[in-house]
Amino acid sequence: MQFAHRSQAPANTARYNRARPAIAKPRFASTSIAAMSGGKGVGGxxxxxxxxxxxxxxxxxxxxxxxVVVAxxxxPEQLNEKIKGVDALIVRSATKVSRAVFEAANGGLKVVGRAGVGVDNVDLGAATEYGCLVVNAPTANTVAAAEHGIALICSLARNVAQADASMRAGKWERGKYVGVSLVDKTLAIMGFGKVGSEVAxxxxxxxxxxxxxxxxxxxxxxxxxxxxxxxxxxxxxxxDFFSLHMPMTPGTKKMFNDAAFAKMKKGARIVNVARGGVIDDDALARALDDGTVAAAALDVFEEEPPKVVEAVVEALAGKLSANAVNAPMVAPEVLRELQPYVVLAEGLGKAAVQLVADAGFTDIAVTYNSPRGDDLDTRLLRAMVIKGILEQITTSTVNLxxxxxxxxxxxxxxxEVTIRSEGADALTSMAVSLGAAKSTFSAAVDEKSGRIYVxxxxxxxxxxxxxxxxxxxELSVEGSVLLCRQRDQPGIVGTIGMLLAKDNVNINFMTVCRTGRNQEAVMAIGVDNDPSEDALKEIAAVKGLVEVSMFKEMALV
Structure with a gap:
């Protein structure tokens, strides 16, 4: 921690869908929510x-x-070699987790945990490209950091450090270090996050x-x-006073420079408990020398909060983390509330894309019906819809x-569209539609929009x-479901049941929805294991059956 006063300059610091008549059989990837779990050590x-x-x-x-390996x-060269075969990396501020680190890990690194708040020593762009979750510990020392910031403001206002140094030098300069009152002074909090809010x-x-x-x-x-x-x-x-709490980003680097200091009131005081790089040190020295800034208190060191360890453990277990830096994460209480909708979002994405024929689709539209209207934070749900869709059409690892x-x-x-609805829950319903040239299951196309709709x-x-x-x-977003469109007539249900039994496939539920007697019907059959391709061909050939489509492992609940 350093104080500067007047002239005292600071010294700181594919989808798989073969062309078979009326049968869609996509390939599936992992359905773990975070898709982060590893398992390369002893005993997996x-x-x-x-x-x-x-x-x-x-x-x-x-x-x-x-x-756990402590090294x-x-x-940088040793880190690039050591990172091979590692699932999670925990660092503080000294280790630079560059693009080269992620390249050396070759996609195996699942989580980077930053023991502290700032993540400017981690290449977030590279982490995101390689599907690596970056977590930090933004709340572990929030109150301590806020109280420390207030202590520095008070010390700065009353020249505590300077008066102490004067007394230790055997001087009595009471009038020189009276300082200023804080009452009715204006404090600007630069960066209104958790710490900034507590300072306020x-x-x-x-x-x-x-x-x-x-x-x-x-x-x-x-x-x-x-x-x-x-x-x-x-x-x-x-x-009159400034308290800095912003992260270190390209946009905040040297934000407080000559131009910024020139716009301040004469005699302003500045406290930096954020990152050293947000202030141009040379510009601050000049501002102190000419009296634009009366005093500055600089403290850019960070504690090592253990919460980052919990975040790493949770991420490796495939759980959602509120401390994620490069993923659409929200507050813990919101995570708990949205959890079932997270599973629904992934399931809707999986279901929708499985209904797309080989011609593919052009766009994704997501509709949320929520009592909160536009106040609903949809980032996590949007990401899960995309994850559910992309896992079917790419060989890349897809995660949040x-x-x-x-x-x-x-x-x-x-x-995305959010429609305000009545109710007490976060959502009443949500829908996913795809602009597709053709569907493997024509009943899935909404007549009004011409889009595949779930x-x-x-x-x-x-x-x-x-x-x-x-x-x-009425389909549980769980396991595999056989969808059949048929003419409503006797014998179809029994025939399909016998064909599944012949293939040693157990039925766990069955529902039939029809437009009217002897008219068109849609049947959904939940199965414990997937029917063979031969069984699907036999089912597709049943008299009265118009088309068949298969939902596989829509989500793991």
């Missing part, structure tokens, strides 16, 4: 490499479920007027804390990290497909 346990000092409690926790002070709460208690600049912050959140969100230039012009990137690479257009909902915590095309159904 994942291997975790730790390259910087980590507390014993964190290491002990990892050893319960993984093979400190590795050179405490600064309000000190009688300060608090404003904040953060292009990604919620107006509702700021309003609830009595904080006004402002532009960067407005923050510079209005504030790279789903959007892979979809963009394939030129797929994706649109809709679903969650009941009692379990996801169900409730509509295929214009036909109402």
């Amino acid at each position: 346990r994942p291997v975790v490499l730790i390259t910087e000092k980590l507390g014993d409690p964190g290491i002990d926790m990892l050893k319960e479920s993984a093979e 400190l002070n590795l050179t 709460r405490r600064a309000k208690g000190l009688g300060m007027t608090v404003i904040a600049h953060d292009p990604y912050a919620s107006e509702d959140k700021a309003r609830a804390l009595g904080v006004q969100l402002v532009s960067f230039d407005d923050a510079l012009a209005k504030s 990290v790279n789903a959007d990137l892979l979809a963009k690479g394939r030129g797929l257009r994706i649109s 809709e679903g909902t969650v009941r009692a915590g379990r996801p169900y497909i409730t509509k295929i095309g214009g036909v109402d159904v």
